Amino acid sequence: MSEKRSSRITVKDIAKIVGVSATAVSMALNNRGALTDSRREEIKRVAAELGYVPNAGARSLRGSHTRSFGVVINYFNNPFFHDFFMGLEDVTNKIDFSYWVSQTWDDLEQEQKQVRKLAQLGVDGLIVLPCSKEISHLTEMTSRFNIPLVLISHSLEQHFPAVVADNIVGARMATEHLLSLKDRPVLHIAGPVEAKSGIQERYQGYCQAMEAAVPDFDAQRSVFYVERLRAEDSYEIMSEILKYYSLPLSLFVVNDETALGVLNYCHNNKLRVPEDISVVGFSDIDLLESLNISLSTVAIPRREMGQYAAHKLLSKIDLPHQNKPCLGENEIITTLPVSLIIRDSSRIR
CATH class of the missing domain: 3.40.50.2300 (Response regulator)
Incomplete structure (x- = not known):
């Protein structure tokens, strides 16, 4: 397991701080078991302070990676993404990766909600079409939960890696x-x-x-x-x-x-x-x-944008998926010609 992935908060971390078993933490977070109300609330408070994200994907898999991306776009019917996803799959199909897709309707609150939901599914990384210049929820993914993230179509200065058109x-x-x-x-x-x-x-x-x-x-x-x-x-x-x-x-x-x-x-x-x-x-x-x-x-170049986004994200996940350099991995913002x-x-x- 890479250093980044091992730093994600677990139920064992919470259990150690509160002084209970990991089973007790799991019961508290899932509102089960015969815990006192005060102990249940204490566990939930510590979990929130540590930034704990329930990892549904990790619960269903025994490896350190779920081999999946989360992709957050504005609209499912946006014609841009037909070729973009073809480019994404040019890369993911060769290495047995899958991806989850959600839409935001160009609404910041929905974007924040969908990003967090995908994190809860245990994705190894996120590709996001941002709907605004707000970055707090994206920074939370990268710095607090250690989930790599790549933006598409729009960059947010040098805050995150991005793939954009010229x-x-x-x-x-x-x-x-x-x-x-x-x-x-x-x-x-x-x-x-x-x-x-x-x-x-x-x-x-x-x-x-x-x-x-x-x-x-x-x-x-x-x-x-x-x-x-x-x-x-x-x-x-x-x-x-x-x-x-x-x-x-x-x-x-x-x-x-x-x-x-x-x-x-x-x-x-x-x-x-x-x-x-x-x-x-x-x-x-x-x-x-x-x-x-x-x-x-x-x-x-929509298909190429999908390819570059996938390669750039994979380079952040620390998987031995390929030996050759990834497309655009050394650039914070990769700008493709039009x-x-x-x-x-x-x-x-």
Whole structure:
């Protein structure tokens, strides 16, 4: 057993401090047995102070590892994860690892709850798509419970290892492409003001390209924010954009799902794409080419992100799963390249 894994708090540790048997601790934590109320509460108090996490997986296995990951994502129906999980399985299938998946609905309270539940299952490590900049529950996993953790899509500075796409370069490429269409303003539909790092980086890339090309560029006049990254939010904001700008115009949209709301608005209001409004999204989710008007976008290497995330996490678990170096294991934040895909929504003939 590795040093990290052996430092996780056990019922024996609690028993030693309280001065009872491990069986008594187990009974107290599971509300069983003929213990006095005061002794039961004392055991629970000590367990909480030590940061004890019941390890369901360890109870069912006799080894020091459960050979499993926990993966925390925002939505089960997020198209991004189809290829991501293929990449994850490229690695895990070769070494007989499994993984548990939970969703947060982009809600911090749910994220905190799901992270803790996976820890209770005894996973050997966690892969998390963070929904905010709050890190206390993630720090608890790594520093208090010694569960390795890797972030995907969004980094939290240098606090945790992460695998991300090159959002700044991708946003610059998308914006420069729209600027090349000439004679139309290039606007940005951005994520919330307190958005995650990847969303903020797309805003930064847009601003960099605009500042280099437009001498009097003013982000306050050119950026429109949605509260959530969903199609219905961008649909609603289109009427506000058209109050301030006349056609034709170009839109770089924070992600593909939000961009689909723009296309839907144009269709319902008989606006021509790309003649009246040209659109570029970000991520290259599945089915974009099969739309009535295919969406231009920035492609993220989703499958590769899954591979890198798995390798990076395995390198923290201290298992003899492979002899060669793991992909990206020596980098705190691994940034993967992106590419611009030009389709009908921004192809002016």
